[in-house]
Amino acid sequence: DDEVHVRQMVAAVDPQEIANFDQELRAVVQESVEQRKLELRGRPTLNMMLPMNVFEGSTKDHHGRVVGGESGDEALDEELGGKEVQVKVLVKRGNKQQTKQMYIPRDSTLLQSAKQKEAAELEE
């Protein structure tokens, strides 16, 4: 029942409203970009430090298995098609760098494109 209800809710969205909102959203993005361009005259510079240790061991699991799990879990995960991949997200808190672990769906655009790239590199 719930599903039907939810579908109805989704169906209730007015396409015109979506179009309008899309337009507004694009305008905000555009405006932000232009504002940035105005604010930052001159060439952008690289100003970040990537802690090298995050890359260590990354090749081992770049095929997308859940790292750190027991072998049993791994199998289960494989069975389900390995829906999620653990990634390290680099964030800054103030000026401090931090590395956070989190799971990203295997089929997310971010991973899909990264994978394609890696595949291409391997071919080379």
Added chain:
Amino acid sequence: EETGDEDGYEYGKGNFTEHACRYCGVSNPACVVRCNVPSCRKWFCNSRGNTSGSHIVNHLVRAKHKEVCLHKDSPLGETILECYNCGCRNVFLLGFISAKTESVVVLLCREPCLSVNALKDMNWDLSQWCPLIDDRCFLQWLVKVPSEQEQLRARQISAQQINKVEELWKTNPDASLEDLEKPGVDDEPQPVALKYEDAYQYQNVFAPLIKLEADYDKMMKESQSKDNVTIRWDIGLNKKRVAYFVFPKEDNELRLVPGDELRLRYSGDAAHPAWQSVGHVIKLTAQEEVALELRASQGVPVDVNHGFSVDFVWKSTSFDRMQGAMKTFAVDETSVSGYIYHHLLGHEVEIQMVRNSLPRRFGAPGLPELNASQVFAVKSVLQKPISLIQGPPGTGKTVTSAAIVYHMAKQGQGQVLVCAPSNVAVDQLAEKISATGLKVVRLCAKSREAVSSPVEHLTLHYQVRHLDTSDKSELHKLQQLKDEQGELSSSDEKKYKALKRATEREITQSADVICCTCVGAGDPRLANFRFRQVLIDESTQATEPECLIPLVLGAKQVILVGDHCQLGPVIMCKKAARAGLAQSLFERLVLLGVKPIRLQVQYRMHPSLSEFPSNSFYEGTLQNGVTINERLSSGIDFPWPVPNRPMFFYVQMGQEEISASGTSYLNRTEAANVEKIVTSFLRSGVVPSQIGVITPYEGQRAYIVNYMSRNGALRQQLYKEIEVASVDSFQGREKDYIILSCVRSNEHQGIGFLNDPRRLNVALTRARYGIVILGNPKVLSKQPLWNGLLTHYKEHECLVEGPLNNLKQSMVQFQKPKKIYN
């Protein structure tokens, strides 16, 4: 003993956790982010609900807010999203990118960091950048979309509601979606009607108006904080600490009254810890000094005098009681009789008479003889379930009311409830009723028990303390202990409270008449009382819901006394006033066709002074109960232009000015002449307490007080004792001599406050012996009523100009009145 109604109406607020989506209420930490704009800081979820974009994206786009922070329990922890390279926090520019390998990810802004060449050199494929906001949602792996279950349980907010609430947040960041449904936030509230289908409809109309007024009152009072206040310490007779200080009043009409609650704070210094205490205003001195009795006497920094702060402590009690009364009116069939129920709602009801044997004489012991119109009033109201008595100024409505109450009490239908909106009026009435020999209890709000009252011996708290029976000795002992020690042990306190409550009940039950303010009738101490007969004095100064409080205690016979030709209730919130909250129940009943019984003989004004008000406001029906001889100012040598006519209009051409605060007016020439007139009165033998100076503007009031004390020709103290106040604060009172300063003198602008005929009526009818009006006829004559007044003064050769010791008739030309007042 608080009734359930009292706290019922705030229900439903604060149901959401802090991080719940402000649109839909979803509060799963994995699904929400906080808008990081300092003035906003609201949480939103990443669900679309039935709108085009997710709630957070909707908010950011609508509000043009651009920064967010993740929840502390989300996978990334409490993190402000920003570009890893440049720190840009604009979420519309941010996106994720894999750093060399798919398992390491960073946030990068698309402008300019996506075009940094060094990154390409590091072998990053910048074409794979993935925006944070995708398909009008945040990336769903970063901020989860709530489950279907969660979404179904959430509030279903529409795009329209989102737009509305976003608009509302621009002016009121704390508003909730509930506020949208309440009228008065984004549109005008529903106006009051003449008739109502039922009490629910009545409640639907009035409840939002009362809420509006309450919100306004709260906002205004709580903004009255003052710093750097200097305190003078004292100890009251009850051994409680009293702080004296000056709390200057602003132009915004906020008047402190005894019983108000204030918080006194001291931020501390090397020798004193920070301290604060709440207290009640017990009096206001003539020098505008406030006496605040503190609730707690311990730890008061009495050796410090400077650097205190004062805040107003707003109480919702009176508004809660109005809401409660409307609810009772709707849901409780026994709250009022059927006849009264239908009558109040404007339904056609067959006229009913009250079957009571009438007394042989209508006066009452201890009261002056009644005149014909007063006798008529008493006689008719005793026979009717609902009556209105209109008492023009000085016509003895208090005496008439007391006589009515006397006869009702003698009918043996139970206790009579007597109310009025103001404490002053209740005290006056209680005194008169007590004079007839009836047993009266004056019930005061707990916060006013320390406020001195002319009828203290009638107050419940006094009677509890002084009840002289031996079985009350236990209570007296505990009371004494409490007075001496300041507090009791918790078991003694419990015993004390129980004994006190029982004694209060006993005294209240044995009274013939209970007197209290309209709001006081909602006191929990009366919760179990029923009153079939209710009289409300000054009812034209109460709002309808206020009047309802005493009525819903079982009324079968209702007498409303007042005068709808004088000022109505004071409504601070303009929106509520426009919607009709300023119209009293008395007025609506008049509009519904209930004919008020008018008292016709006035005993206050010199006949010359009553002539114009009688003709202009009372169709010429006002008769004089005083003769010219009884109002001769014998021995007073004052330059009245026409002897035997103690009145004149003193033509003033001085400019009006905006007061320093920018919100009021003053007029220096008028102020200077007020001082000359006052001085002339004082010189001729009038004492300060006989004189009242009325001016409609706070700016002018303050200026006159200041000017007289600095420039007065006589002793300063004399001028300080003269009451200078607004028209409104003189309502219900009288002075022997009145000086009215009109202030407004700008030909291109209106005359503001003076435009209200009811205010003019009140101003003109305060004086017993004589009146002087100062104003600019050229400006005032545009208004038809003022034009009439000026013509009246001119015809009687009382329109004058020149120095006070050589007044000459003025030939100033009037303007044509703009339109007829209806």
